[in-house]
Amino acid sequence: MEFKIEHTWNGFPVSHDPVIIRLAPANAGLLMDVTAPFYNDPPAPTSDPGKPFNGLWNYEVVEAFFLNGQTEQYLEVELCPHGHYLILLLSGRRKVLKQELPLTFEVSRTSDQWNGRAHLPWSYLPPATDKFNAFAIHGSGEARMYEALYPVPQHEIQKEQHPDFHRLEYFKCFNLKMLMGEGWKQPESDFWALCRQTI
Template sequence: MEFHIDNMWNGKPLTHTPMKVSIEPLKNGTVKVTASGILFNDLPSPPPVSPGCDGATDQLWDYEVVEVFFLNSADDTYLEVELGPYGHHLVLLLQGRRNIIKTMLPMKYQVMSRTNDSWVAEAFIPIEYFPPNIDKLNAYAIHGSGEQRQYQQRYPQTENITQPDFHRLQDFGDVEFSTIIDSNSTRVYSAVWKESMAANQFGTSRYRILNSSRPFQLYSQRKTETLICLSRQILAP
Protein backbone atom coordinates (compact mmCIF):
# COMPACT_ATOMS: atom_id res chain seq x y z
CA MET A 1 0.00 0.00 0.00
CA GLU A 2 1.35 3.41 -0.96
CA PHE A 3 -0.06 6.94 -0.84
CA HIS A 4 0.92 10.61 -0.64
CA ILE A 5 0.00 13.19 1.98
CA ASP A 6 -1.13 15.55 -0.72
CA ASN A 7 -3.49 18.08 0.91
CA MET A 8 -3.30 20.80 3.49
CA TRP A 9 -5.42 19.99 6.56
CA ASN A 10 -8.30 22.08 5.17
CA GLY A 11 -8.21 20.56 1.69
CA LYS A 12 -6.15 23.24 -0.02
CA PRO A 13 -3.49 21.94 -2.45
CA LEU A 14 0.17 21.75 -1.51
CA THR A 15 2.75 24.02 -3.07
CA HIS A 16 5.51 21.40 -2.93
CA THR A 17 6.07 17.68 -3.53
CA PRO A 18 4.08 15.69 -0.92
CA MET A 19 5.46 13.18 1.53
CA LYS A 20 5.08 9.56 0.45
CA VAL A 21 4.13 6.74 2.82
CA SER A 22 4.24 3.02 2.04
CA ILE A 23 2.98 0.16 4.22
CA GLU A 24 4.25 -3.39 3.72
CA PRO A 25 3.79 -6.53 5.86
CA LEU A 26 6.91 -8.57 6.59
CA LYS A 27 7.22 -12.26 7.42
CA ASN A 28 8.81 -11.63 10.82
CA GLY A 29 5.63 -10.34 12.47
CA THR A 30 6.14 -6.66 11.75
CA VAL A 31 4.71 -4.12 9.32
CA LYS A 32 7.21 -1.84 7.59
CA VAL A 33 6.12 1.78 7.22
CA THR A 34 8.36 3.93 5.02
CA ALA A 35 8.19 7.73 4.93
CA SER A 36 10.05 9.72 2.29
CA GLY A 37 10.04 13.27 1.01
CA ILE A 38 11.27 16.80 1.57
CA LEU A 39 13.34 17.69 4.63
CA PHE A 40 12.33 21.23 5.58
CA ASN A 41 14.57 21.51 8.64
CA ASP A 42 12.77 24.76 9.50
CA LEU A 43 12.66 24.42 13.29
CA PRO A 44 14.94 22.99 16.00
CA SER A 45 15.20 19.20 16.06
CA PRO A 46 14.61 17.09 19.20
CA PRO A 47 17.57 16.14 21.42
CA PRO A 48 19.85 13.68 19.60
CA VAL A 49 19.11 9.98 19.93
CA SER A 50 21.67 8.56 22.35
CA PRO A 51 23.63 5.40 21.47
CA GLY A 52 21.73 2.32 22.60
CA CYS A 53 18.36 4.09 22.58
CA ASP A 54 15.59 3.11 20.21
CA GLY A 55 14.57 6.75 19.63
CA ALA A 56 11.18 6.85 21.39
CA THR A 57 10.53 10.54 22.11
CA ASP A 58 7.64 12.10 23.98
CA GLN A 59 5.75 15.01 22.33
CA LEU A 60 7.37 14.40 18.96
CA TRP A 61 4.38 16.17 17.35
CA ASP A 62 6.03 19.48 18.31
CA TYR A 63 8.76 18.91 15.69
CA GLU A 64 9.02 18.09 11.99
CA VAL A 65 7.23 14.76 11.75
CA VAL A 66 5.12 12.35 9.71
CA GLU A 67 2.19 10.67 11.48
CA VAL A 68 0.05 7.68 10.46
CA PHE A 69 -3.14 6.69 12.32
CA PHE A 70 -4.75 3.23 12.01
CA LEU A 71 -8.38 3.15 13.24
CA ASN A 72 -10.91 0.48 14.19
CA SER A 73 -13.99 2.68 13.73
CA ALA A 74 -16.38 0.22 15.39
CA ASP A 75 -14.54 0.49 18.72
CA ASP A 76 -12.80 3.88 18.23
CA THR A 77 -9.46 2.27 19.02
CA TYR A 78 -6.45 3.40 17.05
CA LEU A 79 -2.70 3.21 16.70
CA GLU A 80 -0.76 6.44 16.20
CA VAL A 81 2.76 6.21 14.75
CA GLU A 82 4.98 9.31 14.50
CA LEU A 83 8.24 9.34 12.55
CA GLY A 84 10.90 12.06 12.63
CA PRO A 85 13.77 12.71 10.20
CA TYR A 86 16.47 12.52 12.91
CA GLY A 87 15.83 9.02 14.26
CA HIS A 88 13.03 9.83 16.72
CA HIS A 89 9.66 8.10 16.85
CA LEU A 90 6.55 7.94 19.01
CA VAL A 91 4.01 5.10 19.14
CA LEU A 92 0.72 5.45 21.03
CA LEU A 93 -2.42 3.37 21.58
CA LEU A 94 -5.70 5.26 21.95
CA GLN A 95 -9.13 4.08 23.09
CA GLY A 96 -11.68 6.71 22.23
CA ARG A 97 -10.92 10.02 20.59
CA ARG A 98 -7.74 11.57 22.05
CA ASN A 99 -7.65 9.11 24.96
CA ILE A 100 -4.10 7.75 25.24
CA ILE A 101 -3.91 4.40 27.03
CA LYS A 102 -0.30 3.55 26.15
CA THR A 103 2.61 5.62 24.88
CA MET A 104 6.34 5.42 24.19
CA LEU A 105 6.06 1.88 22.86
CA PRO A 106 9.41 0.52 21.62
CA MET A 107 9.91 0.01 17.90
CA LYS A 108 12.74 -0.60 15.47
CA TYR A 109 13.19 2.64 13.51
CA GLN A 110 15.95 3.87 11.25
CA VAL A 111 16.56 6.85 9.00
CA MET A 112 17.88 5.30 5.80
CA SER A 113 19.05 8.55 4.23
CA ARG A 114 18.99 12.26 4.97
CA THR A 115 20.35 15.08 2.83
CA ASN A 116 19.98 18.84 3.07
CA ASP A 117 16.54 18.67 1.47
CA SER A 118 15.18 15.10 1.69
CA TRP A 119 14.85 12.10 4.00
CA VAL A 120 13.78 8.46 3.95
CA ALA A 121 13.00 6.43 7.08
CA GLU A 122 11.67 2.95 7.86
CA ALA A 123 9.67 1.85 10.90
CA PHE A 124 9.06 -1.80 11.77
CA ILE A 125 5.82 -1.96 13.75
CA PRO A 126 4.98 -5.16 15.65
CA ILE A 127 1.65 -6.59 14.49
CA GLU A 128 0.39 -6.68 18.08
CA TYR A 129 0.41 -2.86 18.19
CA PHE A 130 -2.39 -2.67 15.59
CA PRO A 131 -5.99 -2.84 16.82
CA PRO A 132 -8.08 -5.54 15.13
CA ASN A 133 -10.47 -4.80 12.26
CA ILE A 134 -8.76 -1.63 11.05
CA ASP A 135 -11.03 -0.02 8.47
CA LYS A 136 -9.94 3.64 8.51
CA LEU A 137 -6.64 5.47 8.12
CA ASN A 138 -5.24 8.97 7.99
CA ALA A 139 -1.75 10.42 7.71
CA TYR A 140 -0.16 13.80 8.35
CA ALA A 141 3.04 15.73 7.71
CA ILE A 142 4.02 18.66 9.93
CA HIS A 143 6.83 21.20 9.72
CA GLY A 144 7.60 24.84 10.45
CA SER A 145 7.04 26.89 13.58
CA GLY A 146 4.80 29.70 14.80
CA GLU A 147 2.65 31.27 12.11
CA GLN A 148 4.58 29.29 9.50
CA ARG A 149 3.66 25.89 10.98
CA GLN A 150 2.27 23.69 8.20
CA TYR A 151 -0.19 20.80 8.68
CA GLN A 152 -0.72 18.47 5.75
CA GLN A 153 -3.27 15.69 5.71
CA ARG A 154 -3.98 12.63 3.57
CA TYR A 155 -7.76 12.89 4.05
CA PRO A 156 -8.48 16.55 4.85
CA GLN A 157 -11.11 17.85 7.22
CA THR A 158 -14.54 18.00 5.67
CA GLU A 159 -16.19 20.76 7.68
CA ASN A 160 -15.67 24.50 7.85
CA ILE A 161 -13.49 24.67 10.98
CA THR A 162 -10.73 27.11 11.80
CA GLN A 163 -7.83 24.92 12.91
CA PRO A 164 -6.49 21.42 12.28
CA ASP A 165 -7.61 18.53 14.45
CA PHE A 166 -5.87 15.27 13.60
CA HIS A 167 -8.19 13.31 15.88
CA ARG A 168 -11.38 14.03 13.92
CA LEU A 169 -12.00 10.35 13.29
CA GLN A 170 -14.91 11.09 10.97
CA ASP A 171 -12.43 12.47 8.42
CA PHE A 172 -10.41 9.26 8.12
CA GLY A 173 -10.44 7.44 4.79
CA ASP A 174 -11.49 3.84 4.18
CA VAL A 175 -8.84 1.13 4.05
CA GLU A 176 -9.06 -2.65 3.65
CA PHE A 177 -6.31 -3.40 6.13
CA SER A 178 -7.01 -7.14 6.10
CA THR A 179 -5.49 -7.16 2.60
CA ILE A 180 -2.23 -6.00 4.22
CA ILE A 181 -2.41 -8.12 7.39
CA ASP A 182 -4.62 -11.20 7.02
CA SER A 183 -4.97 -11.66 10.77
CA ASN A 184 -6.30 -8.12 11.25
CA SER A 185 -9.83 -9.23 10.35
CA THR A 186 -10.16 -10.86 13.79
CA ARG A 187 -11.99 -9.12 16.63
CA VAL A 188 -9.41 -10.27 19.17
CA TYR A 189 -7.14 -7.63 20.70
CA SER A 190 -3.49 -8.45 21.38
CA ALA A 191 -2.08 -8.72 24.90
CA VAL A 192 -0.61 -5.21 24.81
CA TRP A 193 -4.03 -3.80 23.88
CA LYS A 194 -5.88 -5.85 26.50
CA GLU A 195 -3.48 -4.78 29.25
CA SER A 196 -3.66 -1.13 28.22
CA MET A 197 -7.47 -1.12 27.99
CA ALA A 198 -7.77 -2.83 31.38
CA ALA A 199 -5.50 -0.21 32.97
CA ASN A 200 -7.59 2.54 31.38
CA GLN A 201 -10.87 0.99 32.55
CA PHE A 202 -9.75 0.68 36.16
CA GLY A 203 -8.10 4.07 36.31
CA THR A 204 -4.53 2.82 36.64
CA SER A 205 -3.30 4.19 33.32
CA ARG A 206 -0.59 6.85 33.73
CA TYR A 207 -1.87 8.87 30.77
CA ARG A 208 -4.57 11.47 30.37
CA ILE A 209 -5.50 14.34 28.09
CA LEU A 210 -4.62 17.86 29.13
CA ASN A 211 -6.28 21.01 27.85
CA SER A 212 -4.30 22.83 25.20
CA SER A 213 -4.63 25.94 23.10
CA ARG A 214 -3.82 23.62 20.22
CA PRO A 215 -6.70 21.11 20.47
CA PHE A 216 -5.39 18.74 17.83
CA GLN A 217 -2.48 17.73 20.05
CA LEU A 218 -2.24 15.13 22.78
CA TYR A 219 -0.31 15.34 26.01
CA SER A 220 0.72 12.76 28.60
CA GLN A 221 1.10 13.56 32.28
CA ARG A 222 4.85 13.33 31.89
CA LYS A 223 6.43 16.33 30.16
CA THR A 224 10.12 16.21 29.43
CA GLU A 225 12.67 18.11 27.42
CA THR A 226 15.04 15.17 27.21
CA LEU A 227 14.95 12.00 25.19
CA ILE A 228 13.60 8.96 27.01
CA CYS A 229 15.94 6.05 26.37
CA LEU A 230 14.21 2.70 26.47
CA SER A 231 16.25 -0.14 27.89
CA ARG A 232 14.51 -2.82 25.84
CA GLN A 233 16.74 -4.12 23.07
CA ILE A 234 15.17 -3.63 19.65
CA LEU A 235 16.38 -6.05 17.02
CA ALA A 236 16.44 -5.33 13.30
CA PRO A 237 14.14 -7.53 11.21
Protein backbone atom coordinates in the same frame (compact mmCIF):
# COMPACT_ATOMS: atom_id res chain seq x y z
CA MET B 1 0.24 0.02 -0.55
CA GLU B 2 1.14 3.67 -1.16
CA PHE B 3 -0.33 6.93 0.12
CA LYS B 4 0.56 10.49 -0.92
CA ILE B 5 -0.14 13.48 1.32
CA GLU B 6 -1.10 16.09 -1.25
CA HIS B 7 -3.26 18.52 0.75
CA THR B 8 -3.13 20.72 3.79
CA TRP B 9 -5.29 19.73 6.78
CA ASN B 10 -8.09 21.95 5.41
CA GLY B 11 -8.03 20.71 1.83
CA PHE B 12 -5.68 23.00 -0.13
CA PRO B 13 -3.01 21.47 -2.42
CA VAL B 14 0.52 21.42 -1.00
CA SER B 15 3.15 23.44 -2.87
CA HIS B 16 5.94 20.85 -2.71
CA ASP B 17 6.57 17.20 -3.51
CA PRO B 18 4.10 15.14 -1.47
CA VAL B 19 5.07 13.04 1.49
CA ILE B 20 4.82 9.39 0.46
CA ILE B 21 4.01 6.57 2.89
CA ARG B 22 4.36 2.97 1.80
CA LEU B 23 3.14 -0.04 3.77
CA ALA B 24 4.39 -3.56 3.14
CA PRO B 25 4.19 -6.92 4.94
CA ALA B 26 7.05 -7.60 7.34
CA ASN B 27 8.04 -10.20 9.88
CA ALA B 28 5.19 -10.19 12.43
CA GLY B 29 3.97 -6.78 11.37
CA LEU B 30 4.10 -3.98 8.83
CA LEU B 31 6.95 -2.01 7.32
CA MET B 32 6.15 1.69 7.09
CA ASP B 33 8.42 3.56 4.67
CA VAL B 34 8.37 7.36 4.50
CA THR B 35 9.82 9.59 1.79
CA ALA B 36 9.43 13.29 2.57
CA PRO B 37 10.92 16.72 1.92
CA PHE B 38 13.43 17.68 4.61
CA TYR B 39 13.06 21.18 6.04
CA ASN B 40 15.11 20.96 9.25
CA ASP B 41 12.48 23.30 10.68
CA PRO B 42 12.05 23.16 13.61
CA PRO B 43 15.57 21.91 14.46
CA ALA B 44 16.02 18.43 15.90
CA PRO B 45 14.79 17.59 19.40
CA THR B 46 17.50 17.91 22.05
CA SER B 47 17.32 14.25 23.14
CA ASP B 48 19.24 11.36 21.59
CA PRO B 49 17.77 9.95 18.35
CA GLY B 50 16.59 6.36 18.19
CA LYS B 51 14.39 6.71 21.26
CA PRO B 52 10.76 7.71 21.93
CA PHE B 53 10.25 11.45 22.35
CA ASN B 54 7.06 12.69 23.99
CA GLY B 55 5.85 15.91 22.35
CA LEU B 56 7.33 14.98 18.98
CA TRP B 57 4.26 16.48 17.29
CA ASN B 58 5.81 19.90 18.00
CA TYR B 59 8.66 19.15 15.59
CA GLU B 60 8.99 18.07 11.94
CA VAL B 61 7.12 14.77 11.71
CA VAL B 62 5.15 12.37 9.55
CA GLU B 63 2.31 10.63 11.38
CA ALA B 64 0.16 7.59 10.57
CA PHE B 65 -3.01 6.58 12.44
CA PHE B 66 -4.49 3.07 12.32
CA LEU B 67 -8.06 2.99 13.67
CA ASN B 68 -10.82 0.57 14.58
CA GLY B 69 -13.78 2.70 13.56
CA GLN B 70 -16.23 0.90 15.85
CA THR B 71 -14.30 1.00 19.12
CA GLU B 72 -12.27 4.17 18.37
CA GLN B 73 -9.14 2.33 19.45
CA TYR B 74 -6.17 3.50 17.44
CA LEU B 75 -2.42 3.44 16.98
CA GLU B 76 -0.60 6.71 16.36
CA VAL B 77 2.88 6.48 14.81
CA GLU B 78 5.04 9.63 14.69
CA LEU B 79 8.35 9.61 12.80
CA CYS B 80 10.91 12.41 12.70
CA PRO B 81 13.70 12.96 10.13
CA HIS B 82 16.23 13.24 12.97
CA GLY B 83 15.63 9.65 14.11
CA HIS B 84 13.17 10.25 16.95
CA TYR B 85 9.78 8.56 17.11
CA LEU B 86 6.66 8.27 19.25
CA ILE B 87 4.15 5.43 19.50
CA LEU B 88 0.78 6.00 21.18
CA LEU B 89 -2.09 3.57 21.78
CA LEU B 90 -5.39 5.40 22.26
CA SER B 91 -8.92 4.32 23.12
CA GLY B 92 -11.32 7.11 22.31
CA ARG B 93 -10.37 10.46 20.85
CA ARG B 94 -7.11 11.68 22.45
CA LYS B 95 -7.41 9.16 25.32
CA VAL B 96 -3.90 7.72 25.60
CA LEU B 97 -3.60 4.22 27.07
CA LYS B 98 0.09 3.60 26.40
CA GLN B 99 2.86 5.77 25.04
CA GLU B 100 6.57 5.79 24.26
CA LEU B 101 6.55 2.13 23.21
CA PRO B 102 9.77 0.90 21.53
CA LEU B 103 10.14 0.91 17.75
CA THR B 104 12.70 -0.28 15.22
CA PHE B 105 13.23 2.88 13.14
CA GLU B 106 15.96 3.85 10.67
CA VAL B 107 16.46 7.20 8.93
CA SER B 108 18.60 8.52 6.08
CA ARG B 109 18.74 12.14 4.89
CA THR B 110 20.05 14.39 2.17
CA SER B 111 19.95 18.19 2.23
CA ASP B 112 16.37 18.26 0.93
CA GLN B 113 14.80 14.79 1.52
CA TRP B 114 14.54 12.19 4.24
CA ASN B 115 13.63 8.52 4.21
CA GLY B 116 12.46 6.57 7.20
CA ARG B 117 11.65 2.92 7.76
CA ALA B 118 9.75 1.68 10.82
CA HIS B 119 8.69 -1.84 11.75
CA LEU B 120 5.21 -1.84 13.30
CA PRO B 121 4.48 -5.08 15.19
CA TRP B 122 0.96 -6.46 14.84
CA SER B 123 0.61 -6.14 18.61
CA TYR B 124 0.54 -2.33 18.23
CA LEU B 125 -2.38 -2.28 15.79
CA PRO B 126 -5.86 -2.27 17.36
CA PRO B 127 -8.06 -5.32 16.71
CA ALA B 128 -10.01 -5.13 13.43
CA THR B 129 -8.13 -2.10 12.13
CA ASP B 130 -10.32 -0.73 9.33
CA LYS B 131 -9.58 3.00 8.97
CA PHE B 132 -6.49 5.08 8.30
CA ASN B 133 -5.20 8.60 8.01
CA ALA B 134 -1.76 10.18 7.74
CA PHE B 135 -0.33 13.62 8.35
CA ALA B 136 2.82 15.70 7.98
CA ILE B 137 3.96 18.76 9.92
CA HIS B 138 6.87 21.14 9.37
CA GLY B 139 7.80 24.79 9.85
CA SER B 140 7.87 27.15 12.80
CA GLY B 141 5.66 29.96 14.06
CA GLU B 142 3.29 31.38 11.47
CA ALA B 143 4.98 29.25 8.79
CA ARG B 144 3.92 26.02 10.54
CA MET B 145 2.27 23.71 7.97
CA TYR B 146 -0.18 20.90 8.76
CA GLU B 147 -0.92 18.42 5.96
CA ALA B 148 -3.33 15.49 5.76
CA LEU B 149 -3.90 12.48 3.55
CA TYR B 150 -7.64 12.81 4.16
CA PRO B 151 -8.25 16.48 5.07
CA VAL B 152 -11.29 18.13 6.56
CA PRO B 153 -13.47 19.10 3.55
CA GLN B 154 -13.28 22.83 2.92
CA HIS B 155 -17.06 23.27 3.13
CA GLU B 156 -17.00 21.86 6.68
CA ILE B 157 -14.31 24.21 8.01
CA GLN B 158 -15.60 26.41 10.83
CA LYS B 159 -14.47 29.96 11.49
CA GLU B 160 -11.18 30.01 13.44
CA GLN B 161 -10.94 26.21 13.30
CA HIS B 162 -7.49 24.80 13.97
CA PRO B 163 -5.87 21.60 12.68
CA ASP B 164 -6.80 18.54 14.73
CA PHE B 165 -5.43 15.17 13.63
CA HIS B 166 -7.79 13.32 15.99
CA ARG B 167 -10.89 14.06 13.95
CA LEU B 168 -11.58 10.35 13.50
CA GLU B 169 -14.71 10.97 11.44
CA TYR B 170 -12.51 12.00 8.49
CA PHE B 171 -10.43 8.82 8.45
CA LYS B 172 -11.13 6.55 5.47
CA CYS B 173 -11.56 2.82 4.95
CA PHE B 174 -8.42 0.73 5.18
CA ASN B 175 -8.37 -2.97 4.34
CA LEU B 176 -5.28 -4.86 5.45
CA LYS B 177 -6.39 -7.87 3.42
CA MET B 178 -5.56 -5.89 0.27
CA LEU B 179 -1.98 -5.94 1.52
CA MET B 180 -1.80 -9.29 3.28
CA GLY B 181 -4.12 -11.47 1.16
CA GLU B 182 -7.80 -12.34 1.31
CA GLY B 183 -7.41 -15.27 3.71
CA TRP B 184 -5.31 -13.33 6.21
CA LYS B 185 -6.56 -12.63 9.73
CA GLN B 186 -5.16 -9.89 11.92
CA PRO B 187 -3.21 -11.48 14.80
CA GLU B 188 -4.50 -10.93 18.30
CA SER B 189 -2.66 -8.35 20.40
CA ASP B 190 -1.56 -8.82 24.00
CA PHE B 191 -1.16 -5.02 24.28
CA TRP B 192 -4.77 -4.35 23.39
CA ALA B 193 -6.06 -7.27 25.49
CA LEU B 194 -4.31 -5.75 28.52
CA CYS B 195 -5.60 -2.30 27.61
CA ARG B 196 -9.19 -3.58 27.52
CA GLN B 197 -8.76 -4.98 31.04
CA THR B 198 -7.64 -1.59 32.37
CA ILE B 199 -10.27 0.60 30.64
